[in-house]
Amino acid sequence: MSTTVSTRGSEISTATLQAPRLVPAVLSGARMHIDCPRWCVVDHAADPGALIEDLSHESDYVDLEASIVNKPDGLQLFARLGLDPLSADPWRQQPFLLIDGGSGPDDLTLDAADEFADSLVGFAAQIRELARAARDGGAQ
Numbered sequence: 001m002s003t004t005v006s007t008r009g010s011e012i013s014t015a016t017l018q019a020p021r022l023v024p025a026v027l028s029g030a031r032m033h034i035d036c037p038r039w040c041v042v043d044h045a046a047d048p049g050a051l052i053e054d055l056s057h058e059s060d061y062v063d064l065e066a067s068i069v070n071k072p073d074g075l076q077l078f079a080r081l082g083l084d085p086l087s088a089d090p091w092r093q094q095p096f097l098l099i100d101g102g103s104g105p106d107d108l109t110l111d112a113a114d115e116f117a118d119s120l121v122g123f124a125a126q127i128r129e130l131a132r133a134a135r136d137g138g139a140q
Contacts, residue, residue: 027052037095039081057083077101 023036025044028051034044040057044050059081065074079099084092097113098105108116 025055026050027055037081037083040083053086055084055086057081057085082107 020035020037022033023044025032025034025036026048027034027044029048030052031045034055036042036044037057039059041060042056042058044055061078061080063075064077066076068074077099079097081095082092082098083095087093091109092107095110097108097110097116099108099116100106
């Protein structure tokens with residue numbers, strides 16, 4: 001079964017996210033091909049000055065927005081996948097989720113990302129309950 005996730009301007013199918021692909025890269029001045037996750041949107045050949053130790057993979061961002069009163073931008077939270085295969089942090093050498101609600105990015109392991117998603121579902125149910133309570137209780 002394939003799931004589709006909306007992103008900033010496109011959609012990602014989970015079937016597309018899994019298998020790596022071989023892509024051209026320029027790292028530390030050398031032209032080469034590297035394994036790159038299918039979800040990665042980084043052009044690894046775009047920066048001829050890129051250092052091999054700075055190699056990283058990033059997905060498109062997914063956004064959580066809300067229609068905020070008197071504010072033009074309703075972006076509340078955004079997230080993307082990351083992978084830093086040469087990182088000194090072993091957990092960053094595996095895919096992880098970066099989330100940012102405006103106070104700076106935080107990284108989650110994929111297991112923690114699943115737990116966070118479960119929390120978001122519960123949070124959404126509580127938001128619906130609050131809105132329903134306000135509608136049912138009438139204006140004061």
